[in-house]
Amino acid sequence: MEILTKIESIEPAIRQAGEIMLKYLDQDKQIEHKEAVNLLTRADVECEQLLVDFLKSNFPDDGILAEEGHQYPSQSGFTWVIDPVDGTTSYAHGFPQFAVSVGLVNDNNESIGGVVYNPYYKEIFQAAKGHGASLNSKPIRVSNVPSLSVALLGTGFPYNRRERMPLLMRRLATILHNVHDVRRTGSAALDICYVACGRTDGYFEEGLKPWDTAAALLILEEAGGKASKFDGAKADIFFPELCVSNSTIHAELINLLKDAHLREII
Structure with a gap:
């Protein structure tokens, strides 16, 4: 079939x-x-x-x-x-x-x-x-927003957020300083679909499971979006990190996520 x-x-x-x-x-x-x-x-x-x-x-x-x-x-x-x-x-x-x-x-x-x-x-x-x-x-198609400075992003927080709070807040602060604004729905699937239909321009989250992303990732890709891990490697539904975007702002967003991670290490 x-x-x-x-x-x-x-x-x-x-x-x-x-x-x-x-x-x-x-x-x-x-x-x-x-x-x-x-x-x-x-x-x-x-x-x-x-x-x-x-x-x-x-x-x-x-x-x-x-x-x-x-x-x-x-x-x-x-x-x-x-x-x-x-x-x-x-x-x-x-x-x-x-x-x-x-x-x-x-x-x-x-x-x-x-x-x-x-x-x-x-x-x-x-x-x-x-x-x-x-x-x-x-x-549906992703947005044509050209840069992070005018982008609206979605995000979410993992269930173990209390143990991860310093990095999560550092990452969020880094993103907020460089984008138009950030929203949180509480549904990873909807967050990704909202990028797919152009309501938002990107989304990032850690602590994800395959059932959170298996459907929405294909919807995003078929709508012209891009998905990866935080380091830019190919997205994997069995890997807990995910960054998605309208493709245009993806490199900028990945660089910010890497920067936030490096600050934690340093």
């Missing part, structure tokens, strides 16, 4: 997962603490089960890697990477920056398809390798 067809076929299930999220948004979310600042809600559990059941029924040979524990090896060369509620903390507080994220990767762990859906705003980002990226079925 063509990748685009596979991606399009999962949209109804993703929209169903979004309805589950909205159903519990103003109800008791049955919040649990996986770690001090890492939350789990009933929506995480129910959305993941819905998506896993759909994928196992429709693509039984495909692998699955999901945030809340479902893992099945691939027999087909394809693996679905699922974050049932990306931005759980935002969701738990009723802050409407959360999303269902489902990415498709090949045996080389390269993203080849992805869907990111914010049910609150009814925004569905989609891409399949070689077919471009879209928002609600309309093509």
Whole structure:
């Protein structure tokens, strides 16, 4: 089956997962603490089960890697990477920056398809390798902002931020001094998609997991964006650092991230 067809076929299930999220948004979310600042809600559990059941029924040979524990090896060369509620903390507080994220990767762990859906705003980002990226079925492209000084960036903080505070604050201060401004949504998938559609011009974060980025990275690349590790090396969904941009400002942004890291060492 063509990748685009596979991606399009999962949209109804993703929209169903979004309805589950909205159903519990103003109800008791049955919040649990996986770690001090890492939350789990009933929506995480129910959305993941819905998506896993759909994928196992429709693509039984495909692998699955999901945030809340479902893992099945691939027999087909394809693996679905699922974050049932990306931005759980935002969701738990009723802050409407959360999303269902489902990415498709090949045996080389390269993203080849992805869907990111914010049910609150009814925004569905989609891409399949070689077919471009879209928002609600309309093509999207990254911004043409030419330099960091006029760029709006997104960022996030890792769950172990208390241990990493000096570097995180130094990095943020370095960036803030050189850009127009910085925003934080709490959802890595949405942050990357916002770069893809030109709402922001770049994004950087550490402490990421594959389910945070597998879908959105392909959406970004198909929209003309660039992604890498903080040192400029090729992005990897299994590596915790990620820097993305509209491509034009990428070298500038990487240099600032390197500068902040060097200051910590010195």
